[in-house]
Amino acid sequence: MSESGKSPAPKPLGAQPTGTSRRDFLNEVAVGALGIAGLGAVVITYRYLSPNVLFEPSPTFRAGGPDLYPVNSVTYLHEQQVYIVRTEQGFYAVSAVCTHLGCITQWKPDANQIACPCHGSKFRSDGTKIEGPAPRPLPHFSITLTADGELMVNKLETVKPSQTLRV
Amino acid sequence: MEKKNNYEAGLGSDAVKNPQRIVFITKKTSAKVKGDVGPQWMSYPHLLLRESVAFQIMVIVLVAIALLWDAPLEQLADPLLTPNPAKAPWYFLGLQELLHYFPPLVAGIIIPTLVVLALIVIPYFDVNVQGEPLWAANRARHLRIFLSTLVALVILLAIFRAWTVLAPSLAVGGLLLFSFFLKPGGRPRMEFLRTRPVSWWVMTWFITVSVVLTLVGTFFRGPGWSWVWPWRGHVF
């Protein structure tokens, strides 16, 4: 190339000689522009790949009247993957999805415990862990009474295990 | 200004008049490749023939099995009903067995990531490229390091009650300890064991544990991931 030492790049008038030559500067601009364009492409693709509308079941549901559940019982709501537990103190709703890896647990009335089929975790009916690899107890969902006297469970809202709904 | 090259890039078709540059031969070799070893054969036909025979044998075996064996197909997927036991594809059952003992972050993320990273960095560790045997030098120090590692591993696995990891680890560790006491000049098999480098032992330990975990996950785990004996007919 012609720029091999003998012909120095013409300096702009009055400018101090700096460490960055014009070529270096243009290279940096080009690399920066490519980087910004690449980053923009990644962000746009990420936004595109995250769906805005999901066709998934509603997280809130009605669980029928309190009379459906006898005292001291655990009822598994198949469609909602929730246990409705009624004790003498009142109602609470326990998630049936194992906190380990999302398998659906099963209520074993004989052993009086909730068992996960995937990796052998076992829970009491209040969601506390007896054994197994599950890292957390089963969460409790918010349970309320609607105006027309039905139980209403909101799976988006978890509550403390001590909260029960008195009817 | 331009330095004139001392070769001509010929454009004519007369090879004698206008020789074309095909390759430079420099004195230094750029590639890190050693000279050829031993006699050489032409790939065509010797390699191609062998490869095509291998391909044909493989296809025949595959077709024969595919005619006799049916790919599994269960009921339609039901998000509300977890089968018991729910098992991953067989090559992930070792991982699932680990998930039975350790929290998901450890067994599902950290251990696989470490394994992959270990596999990637294997060739970049320049230590012991020659494959020096573990017991060739510094025997006492190597034995101390090995024993303390083994004890730490056993304690860690015992805390998590990971017996199916512990058992194969102890087996390989025992073999390694056995190789320490071997005298030079024994039978070929013993001599082989005695002269293994540490990388060989680590890889053998990894393979043994993976195979045992996969077999246990496939054949010895029943409902609720409890231990079953395959001949009792719980599995499949």
Next chain:
Amino acid sequence: MATTSLDHALERLRSTRVWKSIFRRDPAHTNRTRSLAIFGNFFLHALPAKVRQQSLRVRATYYLGSATFFLFAVLTITGILLMLYYHPAVPQAYRDMKDLRFVVSNGVFLRNLHRLAAQAMVVAVFWHMFHVFYRGGYRPPREFNWVVGVGLLLITLFLSYTGYLLPWDQLAFWAITVGTNIISAMPALGKPIRFLLLGGNLVGENALLRFYVLHCVILPLVAVVLIGVHFWRVQKDGGLSVQQKVEEEEGGKEE
């Protein structure tokens, strides 16, 4: 008599203008034309013109790398054929499995072959890797090709895993549910990655479509590129590695 007339016919075919335009070489009777048969052919030019006698022996490789590649070829062919009868939709995907079994001629055979070859490829990749390790094939100058191989192992596992969901049966659904929940155990990044992979919070329609595209388009393309690099590097790194012991013996003779 029959052979001579066949030879004669072949000779005539080889002297035609069309044949010569395709192969551009004389019959492979000399070492020069045999070399040309390799590097003058697009599909073979990643192979060496000559191979060491040692690496031709079955015990040098057990054809494990070749077997992996052959299985990939079988999987590509059977996979494309299966795609013609498959809809990545819930619950049509499962019905297509039933159709393959009971309605489509030889459908069950193709599905068996695809599934079997997939399992065999996982075995072959692992076996190939362990074999290369024990033979010291990862040592310089082959270290980068070992890394490419690790990439191919991961691609193979991911291909097999994405394919596992496609029949949309209980086995598929729960294996993928458990598998993707492992990802969400990753701190901070886990949940977004899982959401992106599944296209939602649950394994559903979006997840099936995404796994389908990954399984049939994205991952095979990546695999083909990596396989090309892997083969090419074998040559650039000096051919198959020869067993250490043999090399030392040979070196000793030379000195």
